[in-house]
Amino acid sequence: MEKKQSLFLIALSLVLLVSLAVLYSNEQIKDAALCYAYSTNPNLDPLTCPAHTTNSPWFFMTAFAASFLLLAIGVYSFLQKESTEPSFDSSLLEGEELIVWNALVELKGSAFQSDLINKTSYSKVKLSRILDRLENKGAVERKRRGMANLVIAK
Incomplete structure (x- = not known):
């Protein structure tokens, strides 16, 4: 999960927790008023008080648990380190391909093709052909970015 998505999940769960806390406190105030009204009125049976016969506490407990779960997932995914190491087995490469791979x-793990030209001192054509071979082997991926190519190690 990306950092932006993790932050969104954390923010969403915090908003849910605050909203639920406000709703729960309002529910408690309403229940206290109902209990007081039922206990002070001799015509009403306190056992039939609506504050004690609803399932709203279970709703709030479930909602709080789900919000805390969302918060935990968001924090975990935010703190989890993304692997920056390429997963391709470089032992399959040799010579110029290995030099370009190591430079990348x-x-x-990612660089513009012009940066690789500067780092390896190869000509544009030579580097382009090496990158073609690496792309065919599944080691790299080239993405067009305006007038330049972004080379990404897989």
């Missing part, structure tokens, strides 16, 4: 790994 040094650049944290």
